[in-house]
Structure formats: C-alpha cells, structure tokens
Amino acid sequence: MAKNKLRRFADNATMDCVFQPNLETAMADSFPLKGNWHADYFKNDNPIIVELGCGKGEYAVGLGKLYPKRNYIGIDIKGARIWEGANEVRSLGLKNVAFVRAKIDYVHAFFAKAEVDEIWLTFSDPQPSKPNKRLSSKIFIDRYRQFLKPGGIIHLKTDSDVLFESTLEEIAEHGYEMIEHSWDLYKEMPEDLDQATREILTIRTHYETIFSAKGFKIKYCKFRIG
C-alpha cells in the first residue's frame, strides 16, 4: 500500500473527529455514539446532518464552516479520502464536524431513532448494474428511515443520469414527497429555491469538479420520505 495512504490511516486514528467502528461493533449494535452524538460529541442540541459517501467531505466541512450552529457527519469507507476532510476540521478547529469510516450499509447502527435531521448523497456511485446498491434505493432509504427525523430531508446531487432517473422513479413509486429537482442545476436552479439552498449548492465536491469539467450536467433533488 502507498506510504501516503498508510500515513493517513495512522493519522486518522489520532484524530478526535474520526470514528472507525468495526463490523463487529456495527453488527452488535454497540457503537457508543449511537443516540449520544449530541451529548457526548457535539455537546449541543443543534441539528445533525449526515453526508453519505462523503469522500473528502466537501459538503460536511463546507456546510460546517457556513453553519456553525449545525452539526455535520461525513461517512465513507475510504480512510485516505476522509483524512482530507478530517485534516481540515483539525486545522480549522471545527467542533461541529465529524467523520465515520464505515460501510453505509450499516449506517443505521450509528444513529438512533430521529437523531438525524437531513441526509446528503453527494455524487454517489451510480451502480448501473446493481440498483439495490444505489444509496437512493429502497433498501438504503429504509435504513435511513430508522434514524432520520419524521419530515427529514434527503438531498441528492449527481452527474449521473442513471442514478438521477432511478432516484426520481423511486420517489414516485414509493410516494416520497419531491420538494425540488433540476436536471441541470447550474443552468436552471429551481425558481423558488431559497437563498440559503442556492448558496449551499455552490459547494462543489471533488467528483463534481471532475465531471463538470467533462461537460456532465449536474443534477439535484431534495425530497422527504415521510
């Protein structure tokens, strides 16, 4: 393994903002922060927003900087990517951003019922031949339901037509409430979009930058699952 990656893994283990629960902990449902993020980590009652498949955590960190009175948690399995966001959190001394290195398949083991206010899915893998592995598939949405507050919002931003189309189909098929959507966000932001959301949507992730440069249209939707 590349030396740089090993260095980042070792550094992750020393950072207060990085949690790396193992599979046994997830399976035994014994992650100590589950139900205790407010009291034991953030030390406040502010809303918790989770970025799934966060990579370097551009949304978790970017939103954490914009909104100090909200708490952000980025989750990804790739430790070297998480390190980038976590290192920025450490350098800036942000107390409202954390990272969990784990598979999103077990995300319901890390949060208690109604502990989370919003979820961001940022440039999730489109999984063209494995629809059940898409982070907006019913299997995953039913996991999020276990910890998302009633009325909690899911945001999805993607370059992928396949993922976006299938997400819109899932929303229609399962009767989720569509709030906003655009097939070409930077050309036509939905007209009724409030100023705060417009500002938030200008945050660009690593993958977004790559795919925008290749000419892919960036798509966005915001919905409630009930």
Ligand SMILES: C[S@@+](CC[C@H](N)C(=O)[O-])C[C@H]1O[C@@H](n2cnc3c(N)ncnc32)[C@H](O)[C@@H]1O
């Ligand atoms: C295409 S990248 C996007 C990263 C980042 N959000 C961005 O926009 O730059 C997808 C990310 O999701 C993570 N990911 C995909 N499936 C996952 C899973 N089941 N559990 C944990 N992480 C996952 C990958 O490790 C990868 O970092």
